Amino acid sequence: MKLTAIIEPGENGWLVGQIEEIPAVISQGKSVEELKANLIDALQLFLEVQKELTDQDYKGKTITRTELIVA
Numbered sequence: 001m002k003l004t005a006i007i008e009p010g011e012n013g014w015l016v017g018q019i020e021e022i023p024a025v026i027s028q029g030k031s032v033e034e035l036k037a038n039l040i041d042a043l044q045l046f047l048e049v050q051k052e053l054t055d056q057d058y059k060g061k062t063i064t065r066t067e068l069i070v071a
Helices: 030-058
Strands: 004-008 013-020 022-029
Touching: 004 030, 013 030, 022 030
Parallel strands: none
Antiparallel strands: 004 013, 013 022
8 A cells, every 4th residue: 555645844944744645644854754754653653543442432342353455
């Protein structure tokens, strides 16, 4: 899966970015590479939090989980 980073200049030499496909994922960095790494960290944290919230929503319910691979 490929995602798109939207990058713009911020204040004091920082770059600010977000993931176009998941706009809630936002970060910053001093270089494009640092920003991209920070966006990946932010995405991982976002997904962990969303999983916890979803787990709470389904607590006590009968569900099936299956792996989904996006190629």
